[in-house]
Amino acid sequence: MPDKNLVPVRQKAFWAHVWLLLIAGVMTAPLVWMVLTSLKGPEQIAAAPYSWWPRPWHWENYAKAMQAIPFLRYLTNSVVLCLGSVLGTLFSCSVVAYGFARLRWPGRDLLFGMMIATMLLPWQVTMVPRFLVIRELGLYDSLGALIFPKFFGEAFYIFLLRQFFLTLPQEMIDAARVDGCSELGVLWRVVLPLARPALATVALLEFIAAWNDYGGPLLYLNDPQRFPLAYGLEQFVSSHSSEMHLLLAAAVLFTLPVVVLFFFAQRLFVRGITTTGLKD
Amino acid sequence: MQRNELKTGLTLISPWLIGFLALTLFPFLASLYWSFCEYDMLGSPRWVGLRNYRRLAAELADGGTFARALANTAYYAVVSVSLSVVMGITLAVSLSQKVRGRAIYRSLCFLPSVVPLVAASVLWMWLLDPQQGLVNGVLQTVHLPAQNWFQSTSSALWPSSWPADHMGRVFGSKDGLVLMSLWGIGNLLIIYLAALGDIPKGLYEAAELDGAGRVRQFLHITLPMLTPVIFFNVVMGLIQSVQAFTQIYLVSDGRGDPAGSTLTLSMHLFLTAFKDLDMGYASAMAWVMFVLVMLVTIWLFRTSRHWVHH
Numbered sequence: 001m002p003d004k005n006l007v008p009v010r011q012k013a014f015w016a017h018v019w020l021l022l023i024a025g026v027m028t029a030p031l032v033w034m035v036l037t038s039l040k041g042p043e044q045i046a047a048a049p050y051s052w053w054p055r056p057w058h059w060e061n062y063a064k065a066m067q068a069i070p071f072l073r074y075l076t077n078s079v080v081l082c083l084g085s086v087l088g089t090l091f092s093c094s095v096v097a098y099g100f101a102r103l104r105w106p107g108r109d110l111l112f113g114m115m116i117a118t119m120l121l122p123w124q125v126t127m128v129p130r131f132l133v134i135r136e137l138g139l140y141d142s143l144g145a146l147i148f149p150k151f152f153g154e155a156f157y158i159f160l161l162r163q164f165f166l167t168l169p170q171e172m173i174d175a176a177r178v179d180g181c182s183e184l185g186v187l188w189r190v191v192l193p194l195a196r197p198a199l200a201t202v203a204l205l206e207f208i209a210a211w212n213d214y215g216g217p218l219l220y221l222n223d224p225q226r227f228p229l230a231y232g233l234e235q236f237v238s239s240h241s242s243e244m245h246l247l248l249a250a251a252v253l254f255t256l257p258v259v260v261l262f263f264f265a266q267r268l269f270v271r272g273i274t275t276t277g278l279k280d
Numbered sequence: 281m282q283r284n285e286l287k288t289g290l291t292l293i294s295p296w297l298i299g300f301l302a303l304t305l306f307p308f309l310a311s312l313y314w315s316f317c318e319y320d321m322l323g324s325p326r327w328v329g330l331r332n333y334r335r336l337a338a339e340l341a342d343g344g345t346f347a348r349a350l351a352n353t354a355y356y357a358v359v360s361v362s363l364s365v366v367m368g369i370t371l372a373v374s375l376s377q378k379v380r381g382r383a384i385y386r387s388l389c390f391l392p393s394v395v396p397l398v399a400a401s402v403l404w405m406w407l408l409d410p411q412q413g414l415v416n417g418v419l420q421t422v423h424l425p426a427q428n429w430f431q432s433t434s435s436a437l438w439p440s441s442w443p444a445d446h447m448g449r450v451f452g453s454k455d456g457l458v459l460m461s462l463w464g465i466g467n468l469l470i471i472y473l474a475a476l477g478d479i480p481k482g483l484y485e486a487a488e489l490d491g492a493g494r495v496r497q498f499l500h501i502t503l504p505m506l507t508p509v510i511f512f513n514v515v516m517g518l519i520q521s522v523q524a525f526t527q528i529y530l531v532s533d534g535r536g537d538p539a540g541s542t543l544t545l546s547m548h549l550f551l552t553a554f555k556d557l558d559m560g561y562a563s564a565m566a567w568v569m570f571v572l573v574m575l576v577t578i579w580l581f582r583t584s585r586h587w588v589h590h
Contacts, residue, residue: 013379013380016377016379017379017381019374020374020375020377020379020382020385021385023371023374023375023385023389024384024385024388024389027388027389027391027392027463028388028391028392029414030392030403030404030407030414030463031391031392031395031403033407033414034403037406045412046412050417091295092295092296092299095292095293095295096292096293096295096296098292099288099289099290099291099292099293100293103285103288103289103292104285105285105286105288105289105290106285106286107286107289108289111293111297114300115296115300118300118304120519120577121304121308121570122519122522122523122566122569122570122573123523124523124545124546124549124550124566124569124570125307125308125311125566125567125569125570126303126304126307126308126311127307127311127549127550127553127566128307128310128311128314128553128559128562128563128566129306129307129308129310129311129314130303130307132310132321133302133303133306133307149299149303151295151299152295152296152298152299152300152302152303153295153296153299155296158296183288183292208394208396211396212396212397212398214397214398214526214529214530215525215526218529219554230396230398231398233398233399233402234398234530237402237530244406244412247402247406248402248403248406251398251399251402251403252399254396254398254399255395255396255399258394258395258396259391259394259395261394262390262391262394263387266387269390269394269470270470273467273470273471274470274471274474
């Protein structure tokens with residue numbers, strides 16, 4: 001005789017899968033639609049009734065989209081922007097986080113509190129004077145305007161790294177100090193090698209933030225030669241607003257690197273979010 | 281000895297300290313000062329006392345642009361944050377069931393939140409296209425009225441904004457933005473999932489022994505245990521939705537279109553500063569926005585004593 005409980009449990013699992021498939025389907029449908037539509041021809045997009053599947057497949061949409069904007073130029077700018085931002089962020093945030101985490105000095109907690117408070121300050125409050133400071137430094141209309149500030153640390157990442165540094169064993173740091181290491185030496189030789197996972201999380205989040213940033217280029221860049229992809233894509237929107245298939249092809253190309261990164265580094269994403277709360 | 285430590289400490293944090301002074305503290309004080317000035321960025325600031333603030337108060341009183349921007353922001357913030365709580369909890373509870381392939385379902389639900397805002401905006405402008413968009417297509421297959429989304433000034437949850445002959449076409453530009461924000465709920469979802477995982481299993485076992493059904497378990501265990509995260513969600517969601525800019529700028533043609541229905545505070549502020557070059561007025565607006573967000577946050581913290589479970 002079969003176990004009486006077996007059937008309801010199986011049935012329960014079945015309905016759970018139906019429900020989860022529905023949820024996951026709704027969440028991913030826009031992305032599937034984006035990819036499929038980017039491969040359709042304009043006549044199919046306008047035709048009724050609506051059909052999901054491209055007929056025929058217009059792979060050339062991607063080549064066309066890349067020719068419609070100076071794609072390589074934008075891509076180069078994006079890569080420079082991302083690498084510069086990641087470098088600046090890793091350097092500044094790890095040094096600062098170490099100063100806040102592993103060293104006792106008067107006023108430390110007060111300054112740390114102030115740093116946390118700046119996270120709650122809306123960017124609109126400092127937007128205008130900050131713009132003028134960057135302009136006075138002669139950085140207006142260059143990628144430097146976007147990269148330079150990254151060398152001064154960002155509260156969110158400093159907080160994330162500090163939390164991680166606090167978990168490292170004090171004995172190792174003391175041992176290095178006894179061996180005559182300077183504080184920077186301790187950081188470089190002991191702390192950073194141990195903090196690789198946290199550094200990877202910061203690098204990943206900052207890479208994506210720089211890749212996605214739209215407000216920065218909007219504010220600081222004027223010469224199309226310097227546009228990164230995020231901003232160049234928008235220029236494409238305004239000039240080709242009727243060609244949905246090309247537009248979506250460009251959007252797919254722009255999204256792809258981030259999605260690939262996500263699938264390779266899911267754990268880092270999750271850590272970044274759960275250790276410190278939200279990151280938008 | 282202490283001085284030495286202070287020196288080392290300050291040296292280590294000096295990158296942040298310099299950035300803080302030059303890129304945060306100075307701008308913070310400068311914008312406060314400029315909010316009392318007339319300033320077009322070309323000449324030098326000219327002190328005008330409370331004029332900018334009086335202008336804001338006047339616009340607020342007679343329903344001018346500032347009042348509308350405030351109302352738009354409030355609608356977007358309240359609707360998107362409250363729906364994000366409901367959706368965050370629903371998705372998290374669904375995704376924490378022990379079923380095969382759970383990790384895949386979770387990844388798929390998180391995925392939209394990594395899509396860059398620029399791409400997501402382009403995508404949603406087309407998804408919500410009144411004629412060719414997927415969403416209206418789905419609505420029509422189930423015999424619901426197609427909506428005008430980003431081409432309409434109507435707000436579904438604000439009946440007085442509905443057009444006279446709406447025939448059920450009540451969703452407009454702000455509702456489109458809300459939908460977009462809910463699509464990117466992934467980050468929040470991870471936090472809810474982590475919180476659900478932290479609830480001691482023993483609580484449910486005890487409740488089951490007492491004969492409590494799943495609904496009662498949810499109401500008396502899950503929900504109270506989630507209140508700290510709900511509170512976090514509400515506070516952060518509020519701060520973030522008030523600051524939301526990129527997606528609004530993109531779907532509204534950089535103007536708050538149609539007819540100012542997506543002109544939120546952050547849009548209005550940006551356009552005042554960098555299109556009208558009215559830095560003084562923009563600074564005053566930024567400070568009013570800052571103080572308002574602070575007051576609401578403080579109020580939320582005060583009420584939290586009554587409903588957040590610690």
